[in-house]
Amino acid sequence: MMDYAIHFTFACFGAAVMMCLWRIITADGVGTRVLALDTMVINTIALMVLYGLLLGTEIFFEAAMIIAMLGFVSTVAYARFMLRGNIIE
Amino acid sequence: MKLLRRVFPHPHLTILLTIVWVLLANAPSLNSVVFGLILGIVIPFITQPYWPDRPILRNWPMVVEYILVVLWDIVVANFTVARIILFKRDADRQPNWICIPLELRSPEAITVLAGTITMTPGTVSCDLSAKGHNLLVHCLDAPDPDAVRDEIKQRYERRLKEIFE
Amino acid sequence: MSLFLIAALPFLGAIFPGLLIRAGRNVSASAAGLASFLAFTGLMIHAPAVLRGEVVTARFDWLPGLGLNANFMLDGLGFLFATLILGIGMLIVLYARFYLSRHDPMGQFYTYLLLFQGAMVGIVLSDNILLLLVFWELTSLSSFLLIGYWKHLPAGRQGARMALAVTGSGGLAMIAGMLILGHIVGSYDLSVILQNKEAIQASPWYLPALLLILLGCFTKSAQFPFHFWLPHAMAAPTPVSAYLHSATMVKAGIFLMARMWPVLAGTPEWFYIVATTGLVTMVVGAVIALFKDDLKALLAFSTVSHLGLITMLLGFGTKVAAVAAMFHIVNHATFKAALFMSAGIVDHETGTRDIKRLGGLRHLMPVTFGIATIAALSMAGIPPLNGFLSKEMMLEEAFHTTWLDSHVVIPALAVFAALFSAAYSFRYISHVFLGPERQDYPHAPHDPGPGLWLSPAILVLLVVVIGLNSATVAGPVVSASAQSVIGGELPYFKLKLWHGFTPALYMSIVAVLGGLLLLAMHRHLERVWDNLPRPEAKAIFDAIIELLTQISRTITDGLHNGVISRYAAIMIAFTVGIGYYAYATGTTGLPTRVPLEAPIIPIIGWICLVGATLAIMWFHRNRLLSLVLIGVVGLIVSMAFNYLSAPDLALTQISVEVVTMILLLLSLNFMPTQTPVDSTKARKLRDAAISVVAGLGAGGLIYALMVRDFAFPTISGYHLANSYKGGGGTNVVNVILVDFRGFDTFGEIIVLGIAALVIFALAESVLSSNVRAYLLNRKPHWPQSGDAHPLMMVVVTRVMMPIALMVGAYIFFRGHNQPGGGFIAGLVVAIAFLMQYMASGYTWTIERQRFYYHATIGWGVLIAAATGLGAWFNDMPFLTSDFGYLHWPPLEEFEWATAMLFDTGVFLAVLGAVLLALDSLSRFAWQPGIQQEYPMDINPQRDAPPVPGPGPDTIIPVGKET
Amino acid sequence: MVEFWEIVIAFFLIVSGIFGFVGSFGMIKLKDPMSRLHAPTKATTLGVGGVLIASILHSLALEHRLSLHELLITLFLFLTAPVTALFIAKWHIHRHETPESLPDAGEDGKWATHAVQPNEDEPDQTAT
């Protein structure tokens, strides 16, 4: 039961990741691309937690957490770059 | 008191950090609480120059209420938006900009409000006005912008005003 | 006196003239003269023994491993040459003192001269052919300096380079020849080599060795076709010409042929190569000399001719010829040096050496006239002068020699050369000194003081004395030297004026009469000569060198054209090729591992990775997009690490990823955001081909590796087993990093620290150049938005940063036992500070910064090193770790480990390095006007209570409240 | 009991899967960039949230230990996602909107993104 659910969710998020990639490649503006990257990061976090759930291990938690933290930084950096040019000013 | 203020520049933050540490350690024990507390004192001390004027939370029950309201709204809005995305044709949607005049003045409060708006699917807070007295919000599908604005002011801003000011 | 000292004296003496020149020209010259004189005296001490036929030796093992030993020997041959070198050397020192003008750096001159003298003495005294080579090349070098002494004359520079190139290359060939010779014999000692004639001549390597050695000799002795450098060396001051280019250096080749005569001569190869070359040189030199108008050029070609003569004699391979050669060496040295000096005097006094502008000097310069005439007559072979004697002997030998079954060729050509020889000698006398006096000499000529004419006078005296009394004066030396050339019994010979009516006498008479006839016809012949098409050696040489230079330039510039992509392509192609070769020449077994299954998620990851990578290739012109895609790749790689049981790697990868991306964004801010098209289709195809091949190589290699097990148990088994026991940590990767292989990590943080330092230094140097002005006036890529530091960002950062620091601390403390560690913690903390930078701006943040990045890096490295050094006090090697457990009630026990301290060093170094790098880059964008007062641009609280709305035109400036 | 928890966990997982999918699907389907911005909020909230809740429940119910550190991820996402969205929205406003195409900003006149100094494009030296 739970295994099926996990695999279903895997499939959903897997598809989500690929859609994000598709968006990154095909989008017409950088903003959308960054958005798609951000979404991809979030989906990845979900995937990692799921995988930890599947294996019953907590070893992936830190990675998920760090990604959650750092994904933000990189998205902000891209956005700042597009808005101001300087990331740090 | 002054000394206490200098050692604990940020009691709320200290508590938050201690909780974060215990969560991180993921095994509640005396060790982790003590250690978290030490770090929770040290880190605000280090970072206090970056947070010069600190807000004071006045109404704790309201904080809890606010969180519950927001969580509920998130769940509801998720379903609404999922329906829009999956089943509504793009042409039928009516995306809209909404300007919300703010009564809040504290940056922290404004941030919480804007964050709430963004986290409830369907609305995204997009910008502040040049002096920070209005919030620009984008709605995914809002046939009636004014209603959305009023709801936001009613549901969230009112509560936040009580919490922060 | 020891031979070492004799050989060393000129070198020692060379030091002084240069140093003493401040004390005056006379002192300098005296020092040089004294050195020569002492050496000469030392030589003379050995004279009796040598003339008795004894060989004086001195040995010193210099480089026994190679066989290069400082062994010297003095036999007759060496004695003859050494006497010439040192004796004439002293005369030249005297002559030069008065010859050189006030403006010439005389100290330098004597230094060079003595260096040369030492080298020559070294050649003739060497008993080791490698040592001989050393001195041989030294003569080339010192003559280079001497020829180029007058730096302001282009002819001097070119002549010097030409001489160096020709004689130097000959010397190089000789190196090979000598090495072969030494190999055949098994020793490089001359005395040993000279005993091994049979072995050498029987060896298959005889001919190559002979050719190579002769190449050296011929170039040095200006034999045809290498003769052309000698006339151009005449750009040197006359003392140099007299010394090097008549008496000594050019005879080095002759010397060596004589030296090697016992082992190399006597074969048909020797005869045909050496004798023919000598013959041709003799003829060619003599003919050309007649038509030269420059006095020194005339003498130079005559020298070429006479050197050819001696070479020919040696080439004959008969003992008598060898004796004649020795005798002619002496005679030529005397009269030619005297002639050069007299030419120098003429030049010095009249201001020209052009024969066409001279004539009639006999009354104006009687002394010079006398000297020059006697010397020239000797050169022409007029009895009773010494030149006559040796020429007779040469003609005699030539008469008896057959060449390719022909009895005529050699005698005829010898007479022909002698005829021209007489002619140019007579021309030297008549066209310079005889004839009517002229009015248009550049200077008013008169005889110089004795300082100048004394030296040639002494030589001329010798010319006469030897001629009249050859047996007693020159006899012993000639016999002794001939003895050492020939080796065994001396043949019967007599040095005397009258041998009776021999064929040689008739030939001589023909030569002299013919010479007079030629002189008479000179004007007509000259016209013919001038119209004769003939190759100009210098032009050819210059053209060759120029061609060589051009080719070199083309090759060099063509090969190293600064196109890095080509360099890289070559390297990659080469690597793949060699790698494939290595693979193909080995054997590989079947797979021994069962591959892991590939569920759907890794496949999706793979698709994303490959898709993103291909998209990067496709869209790489759009730099921002490529960066975003690189981010995707990094994310997936990090995920893959996680998936494949490497949580530490995943953490590191993702953190590094973010920092790298920010660095790239920071720099992209100043760079174009688009890459223009500058590759052709063909080029892209080529690049694509190379990359595909390389990709296949890398992928194939790792696949081949992964499907097979390790051939041996890996060393990491030990790490797994000892990580907890010996290192006190359960995260084996971390224990390896901070303990088992802590030294790697030590190096790694140093790399990072250096990187930051480099970046800082570079930023400093860029910002202190004129780039600063450009940066200040730079326009952004696109219009900037308002609100540089949005309120929400600032507020969120205020919460996020402490939390991020907390996470950093957590990652750090758990690292030893769980994924994490100082490195990742450093990155996380750095990113936390970075958030603050991004939120509130550089100026605002830096004002509140409480620590210095340089110091942080320094502390990090120092702490890490100190942790390592701490082990010394335990008498343990660097970086030996220790750990234990602490228990403070009521807390539970916790672990301490010195590795944690080391990790702290890592943490600090990483933190400092990342922040210093980011900080340096941020300074590029910093404008002097920006002084931020507030952390956020918009803060309604600041304006409270709200005033009724200001006009719609209100402008909010960046980072500054109105 | 275990089955019950398994069903609950499965429910959360499926919900999160659906919302995660819808979030990204929205990015493909929605045409205008501003609307696309709404899509990821689902993934952030219910998408990841569902998985996290499932994870907490899993450890609590099936492994019988309290593991709440998943909450941290939620905390981070809730803190950061609004800022991310804000920045992307600002980018859009900056590039594709003019002051006229947006609602009136009331007494402040302009929205912050548009409130630039008129000479911002000039050499920055004048910014003093």
Next chain:
Amino acid sequence: MEALLASAVGVLTAAGIFLILRRRTFPVILGLSLLTYAVNAFLFATGRLALNAPPVLNKYADVPYTDPLPQALVLTAIVISFGMTAVIVMIALGAYLSSKDDRIDMKAHDSVDAAPGEDV
């Protein structure tokens, strides 16, 4: 799985090298980053692949561990290549700013005596 990883390494290498062969500094830097990913993955894979076997010792159970050494090596390699990338980014920026040209190629005759700031 092995095939996936190997082919990914191959693709990353190929793309990295293709970009390195471009003529502007920025793509070259991107190429170097890609190549770094490739080599890190390569180095990592030399310890052979394993699922759910992180080299973190489990005190309670006897579980398999993957080879930790390559991981440590990759970590070192990642850090070092980060430093290298940072430096080359900076030098490339310095080159661009001081010559206003981000071409990576030089002329064969370039020499330092071109005065600082002179356009090459």
Next chain:
Amino acid sequence: MNHWIIAPIVLPALLAPFIIMVLRYHLDLQRIFSVAGTVGLVGIALTLTAQAAGGEIQVYELGNWPAPFGIVLVLDRLSALMVLLTSLLALAVVLYAMGSGWDKRGRHFHPLFQFQLMGVCGAFLTGDAFNLFVFFEVLLIASYGLMIHGGGPVRFKAGVQYVTYNLLGSTLFLFALGTLYSVTGTLNMADLALRVADLPTEDTALLRVGAVLLLLVFCIKAAVLPLHFWLPASYSLAPMPVAALFAIMTKVGAYSILRMYTLAFGPEVTITQGLAGDWLLPAALVTLAIGAVGILGTQHIARMVAFAAIASMGTLLIAVSLFTPQATAAALYYAVHSTLATGLMFLIADLVIERQGGRIDGMTPMPQSGLIAALYFIGAIALAGMPPLSGFVGKLLVMDAARDAGDFTAIWAVILVSSFITIVGLARAGSLIFWQSHDARHNTEPDPENEDKVIHLPPPEPMPGLTFSAVFGLVAGLIGLTLFAGPLMEYTSSMAEQLYTPQHYIDAVLKGGEQ
């Protein structure tokens, strides 16, 4: 416990951060400490040389972990000599850099310099393949910093190329190490040697790939054609004192080849047969030829010396690639010579560039040329391998050692012809710079067309005493090398002997593990 072995690494590693932290703003103190540190390094190196001279191989187990598992430093005669050579060259360079004021033309010269020394010494001392990589990176990254020290557009551009090329090399290094580890499961060189010897035949192909990739990496460092392209631009555009220090960097490559290909993949190991010999020798010959051609074909003195460095590496690698004890002894002698000579010539090039700009065009006058011309002459003699300096001895040794090789005629021909081209090139350059300019100064008015080519350089170095003593020091080194060629050759022979009996090394390293 004998800690001397690690001292050459730890000393600069401590000194550099100290300078950064404490002396960041005090150039004078930085100089004092930097020189003191370098002198200390010389002292340490002498001690190490004395310790190694007896032939005993010392092993230092870092972290007290036994040999194949932890990292070891190994001191044998060869590494001791290389460290000594490094320190001596470094002393000359640092003195020169101070005297010429180069060290204040940018930030952080002295720390980077010390780090560079640390990297080089570490590379010579380590007994672990991956640790070798780490030290390569340390020395490389420090060299990047030093190379662009002083700045300027062309130098930056060259810097980008230099870094790019070397990053490719580093990547290759990792590929090689990964392959080797993947086959043998070890990183320790001695252990590697043991395992390679016992390797089952099915794995030879992969091992060979790893071994050859490693060789290629070292060849990049050693600037073997066609992997030498990084060198000309980066050496000629680096600050000259730095380029002088870089003279040791190419030797690191040669050293590593010698080390790995005598220890682990030695001539008697069958499965790696033909990897080095087959192509390294021809490549070395071409390297020498191209280097020589480059000397003649360049128009700037710095670039010329850079090509001379390539040529000398060619000669050196000819000897290395023969892989016989005799040839290796010759190679080591030549390595010492070529390091000093190349370093000397770079310093002289700097003297010239500071005064005249360095162009070999005969247009630019060279003021005060007497002493510098003499020094140039000496340097050129050394580089061209003319007597009486050590270059000649070295060349003879190499040629003599090559005699037993099958194709020695080709080797000799290339060496001799290259020498000829080198001589022509150096003589041409020297006469154009030092002599022609006399002409230009005395006899012709400055050509208005070339007026702008005359560069107005900063005034000559503030402390000529130091610069010249550095140069004289190197000259003295060369002379000493010549005079004491015999004993030195004996010593290098004993080194070669040590190298070709790798069992001692292996025993020393791995026996340490059993204790």
